[in-house]
Structure formats: C-alpha cells, structure tokens
Amino acid sequence: MAKAKTPESGRRSTARRSLVTRDVLEKATQLFAEQGYESTTLQDIAEAVGVSRTALYHYVSSKEQLLEMLVEQIGFALAEAVVGLHARTDLSHEGKLREFTDLVVRQRAASPSQFRVLDQSESMLPEPWQVRHREARRQVLAELSGMIEDGIDAGEFKPLDPRVAAFSVLGMCNWVAWWYHPGPDYDVDAVARQITQSAIDMLVVEDARGPADSVRSALMMARSSLDSLERLLPSGA
Known part of the structure; x- marks a missing residue:
C-alpha cells in the first residue's frame, strides 16, 4: 500500500520541481544563445540537463x-x-x-x-x-x-x-x-x-x-x- 503524501513531502517535491525547471531554463538559454533557438532541439536540452527527453516533458512541454x-x-x-x-x-x-x-x-x-x-x-x-x-x-x-x-x-x-x-x-x-x-x-x-x-x-x-x-x-x-x-x-x- 502506497504511503499517503504529507505536506512536507509535497513541499519537497515542489521545491525540487522548481529547482529542476530553473536548471532546464538556464541550460536551454545557454543553448539558444550558442547555437540559435531554431537549431536547438528538446533532445539537446534534455542532454544538457542530464535527463531523458521523456523526463524533460515533466517540466516543460515545448x-x-x-x-x-x-x-x-x-x-x-x-x-x-x-x-x-x-x-x-x-x-x-x-x-x-x-x-x-x-x-x-x-x-x-x-x-x-x-x-x-x-x-x-x-x-x-x-x-x-x-x-x-x-x-x-x-x-x-x-x-x-x-x-x-x-x-x-x-x-x-x-x-x-x-x-x-x-x-x-x-x-x-x-x-x-x-x-x-x-x-x-x-x-x-x-x-x-x-x-x-x-x-x-x-x-x-x-x-x-x-x-x-x-x-x-x-x-x-x-x-x-x-x-x-x-x-x-x-x-x-
């Protein structure tokens, strides 16, 4: 039986999501600046962040x-x-x-x-x-x-x-x-x-x-x- 989420675990999850999203934006911005917005793919961004493309969709959709x-x-x-x-x-x-x-x-x-x-x-x-x-x-x-x-x-x-x-x-x-x-x-x-x-x-x-x-x-x-x-x-x- 799965444990019910506590307010504390919810806060930790929200904080982690915020940190990862900030990292995604920072890495994406660097790539956009270096190789251009149109030339940068979501796969490029996922690799820069160190996650799979599927995992990236948990933070940004496009x-x-x-x-x-x-x-x-x-x-x-x-x-x-x-x-x-x-x-x-x-x-x-x-x-x-x-x-x-x-x-x-x-x-x-x-x-x-x-x-x-x-x-x-x-x-x-x-x-x-x-x-x-x-x-x-x-x-x-x-x-x-x-x-x-x-x-x-x-x-x-x-x-x-x-x-x-x-x-x-x-x-x-x-x-x-x-x-x-x-x-x-x-x-x-x-x-x-x-x-x-x-x-x-x-x-x-x-x-x-x-x-x-x-x-x-x-x-x-x-x-x-x-x-x-x-x-x-x-x-x-």
Whole structure:
C-alpha cells in the first residue's frame, strides 16, 4: 500500500520541481544563445540537463514554453517593478531615475543571455505571448517616460522630449546585456554607477539638486574616478 503524501513531502517535491525547471531554463538559454533557438532541439536540452527527453516533458512541454518563461522573468518582472517605482513617494525624481537605471543595469548584467535570446527570438513566441511581451515593454517605456516627464514638470529635469530621453536611458541599460562580461575589468557596481551617472548628467538640472543629491552625485563621481584609476594600476600592484 502506497504511503499517503504529507505536506512536507509535497513541499519537497515542489521545491525540487522548481529547482529542476530553473536548471532546464538556464541550460536551454545557454543553448539558444550558442547555437540559435531554431537549431536547438528538446533532445539537446534534455542532454544538457542530464535527463531523458521523456523526463524533460515533466517540466516543460515545448521550446515556446521556455521563451514564455523568459517573458515572465524578464519582461513582466521589470514592468511590475517599474510601476511600483513610479508610484513611490519617498524618492525624488532623480532618486527614481537612479533606482530605475541601477535596477535595469544589474538585471541585464545578471542575465545577459536570457535578455539576448528573448530579444532575438521574440517572433518565435506564440502570438498571445508576443502581444503580452510587447505590452510589458510598452509599459516599461511609458512608466519611465512618465517619471521623466514628472521630473521635467517639477523643474528638476531638463526640458527634453520624455519619450526620446526614456529610449536613451533604456538603450544604455539594455546594451549591457550585449557587452558586459563579469570580471576584474568590469565590476558590476562600477558599471551600474557609471551608467546611472550618465543618465543623471543627461537629464538632471544641476541647480535643481538639493544638498543631499549634490553630495550623492559627488560620491558617485569620486567612485567612478577611483574605479578608472584602479584599472590603470599594474596587475598585482
């Protein structure tokens, strides 16, 4: 007679399934990036994970489902975070811009392959998911444009076209996924600081900064300068 499942065994089973599914997505993303989405088969993914193709179906039913998972992790998660950021009342307009830029740079640096694969393979998504992905991207752009417009209306940001400025900030952040490689030459903290400062310099009216913002900006510039000096030091110095 089979033993009845306990709540504890159910939790362990759910946790294991979650871990294996995450591993499947990670291995699949690597294969998509290396050999292309269309050239990668479910058999390739199963072999990379170390399971049979039949066992793989317990976790994913198709390659399209893997892309859908990337949309959830990259597109939907960022859209939700940006909506929350725009609604915050404890940050200045500059503070929101800093938070946004830092968030996106770190996300792209942490999951560059996932972003690149989704960017290149969006047309392979089922039509409803293409629509949802585009909606998430439009929402991010709209929320960032709104934050920039709020800063312009408050006199803290330069009177630029909010949408063009938003595209510029997003471009700087997203491009990290294409060139960033972790290592001593590109510390993610230094990269995030420099790109964030570039966005601030592009948008913020210097005279509109309060004492705290001016001190914060000076500290970031000092850190950026130190990072540059450290890269000039001989190895092992």
